[in-house]
Amino acid sequence: MSSRGVLLVNLGSPESTEVADVKRYLNQFLMDPYVIDLPWPARRLLVSLILWLRPKKSAEAYASIWWDEGSPLIVISRRVQQAVQAQLDMPVELAMRYAEPSIERGILALARQGVDEILFMPQYPQHADSTITTSVKEAERVIQEHRLPIRLTVVPAFYQREEYMDALVASAREYFEQPFDHLLLSYHGLPERHLKKADPTGQHCLQFPDCCERPSPAHATCYRAQCTAVSKAFVKRMGLNDDQWSQAFQSRLGKDKWIEPYTDARVDELAAQGVKRLIVMCPAFVADCIETLEEIGDQVREQFIAAGGEELVLVPCLNDHPQWVEALVQWSRTEPEAV
Numbered sequence: 001m002s003s004r005g006v007l008l009v010n011l012g013s014p015e016s017t018e019v020a021d022v023k024r025y026l027n028q029f030l031m032d033p034y035v036i037d038l039p040w041p042a043r044r045l046l047v048s049l050i051l052w053l054r055p056k057k058s059a060e061a062y063a064s065i066w067w068d069e070g071s072p073l074i075v076i077s078r079r080v081q082q083a084v085q086a087q088l089d090m091p092v093e094l095a096m097r098y099a100e101p102s103i104e105r106g107i108l109a110l111a112r113q114g115v116d117e118i119l120f121m122p123q124y125p126q127h128a129d130s131t132i133t134t135s136v137k138e139a140e141r142v143i144q145e146h147r148l149p150i151r152l153t154v155v156p157a158f159y160q161r162e163e164y165m166d167a168l169v170a171s172a173r174e175y176f177e178q179p180f181d182h183l184l185l186s187y188h189g190l191p192e193r194h195l196k197k198a199d200p201t202g203q204h205c206l207q208f209p210d211c212c213e214r215p216s217p218a219h220a221t222c223y224r225a226q227c228t229a230v231s232k233a234f235v236k237r238m239g240l241n242d243d244q245w246s247q248a249f250q251s252r253l254g255k256d257k258w259i260e261p262y263t264d265a266r267v268d269e270l271a272a273q274g275v276k277r278l279i280v281m282c283p284a285f286v287a288d289c290i291e292t293l294e295e296i297g298d299q300v301r302e303q304f305i306a307a308g309g310e311e312l313v314l315v316p317c318l319n320d321h322p323q324w325v326e327a328l329v330q331w332s333r334t335e336p337e338a339v
């Protein structure tokens with residue numbers, strides 16, 4: 001009988017909030033050709049420029065949200081791993097694409113426990129080459145390099161799965177019990193170029209203003225279409241009308257055009273329209289991290305209040321909500337599909 005192990009995979013955080021650690025982490029992250037998709041010399045030049053300008057500011061941002069136990073993203077992911085492990089009689093490990101615990105460490109730990117199949121679960125509801133593809137490629141590299149007799153079964157982006165949406169609705173419901181003016185679903189952004197590159201048809205993504213509304217095989221790998229699908233499924237489940245919510249994209253880097261609308265611009269518009277009590281959710285992330293806690297919880301909140309808003313309610317990510325843990329347990333037991 002085959003023996004399965006589970007690897008939960010997320011993005012990663014610096015080791016500490018020291019500028020040198022943040023710099024090392026950003027270097028590994030941004031030199032990944034799936035993240036900054038330029039030829040090596042141009043990538044090296046651009047990343048060196050970013051590393052000259054950004055680490056001090058990033059380190060301060062990390063310091064403002066860091067917990068006694070470490071990076072929120074890592075601490076929460078570890079709690080989820082332990083909660084899933086407690087309900088399964090197969091080994092469950094945690095890995096990060098950048099920094100530690102690495103994918104290599106996670107795979108070798110499972111190999112030592114004698115598994116011959118790894119259920120590889122990237123913790124991303126929506127597909128992006130800069131998150132899922134790069135993690136899978138790294139896992140394949142490790143298995144090949146160590147000549148491990150291990151089969152990789154990849155759980156694809158789970159944006160359409162009932163168990164995910166059930167958990168999202170259950171975790172968010174209490175935040176909708178008070179009156180509010182608007183819900184903003186703010187997703188991590190992506191350069192437009194990445195969206196076009198991931199389109200296997202070569203003629204759908206960003207070719208029409210409403211491309212994400214028109215059914216297409218391209219949506220199997222279209223980050224924006226998958227974000228839109230999550231937004232629509234969520235607001236339907238919550239019974240919201242179309243004028244009660246909108247979707248936007250945060251966290252731009254560099255001068256390229258990223259997918260729109262941008263969260264900061266949308267927040268100003270909403271405040272100008274008289275929105276006083278704004279709920280913000282970030283469904284591209286399953287665990288709270290610098291992007292939710294600092295960018296939305298601090299920067300965007302400050303911006304909204306300065307623009308005339310009164311209260312920004314940030315809904316926590318799924319984190320270790322029991323229904324989310326239950327979804328991961330169920331997929332670990334039943335997931336049949338190899339990708």
Ligand SMILES: C=CC1=C(C)c2cc3[nH]c(cc4nc(cc5[nH]c(cc1n2)c(C)c5CCC(=O)O)C(CCC(=O)O)=C4C)c(C)c3C=C
Pocket residue numbers: 011012013014026034035036058061071073124128130131188189190191194251253284285288289290291
């Ligand atoms: C949720 C999916 C994510 C996508 C898609 C994504 C693409 C992407 N990100 C950058 C640049 C940065 N992202 C940073 C942090 C960060 N990004 C994600 C997730 C996605 N990124 C997470 C979960 C985090 C948080 C990590 C943590 O430690 O909490 C950062 C670092 C933050 C900072 O320095 O301010 C950068 C930089 C690019 C360029 C990109 C696609 C091309």
Ligand SMILES: [Fe+2]
Pocket residue numbers: 188251
């Ligand atoms: Fe990112």
Ligand SMILES: [Fe+2]
Pocket residue numbers: 204205206210211212213222224225
């Ligand atoms: Fe699209």
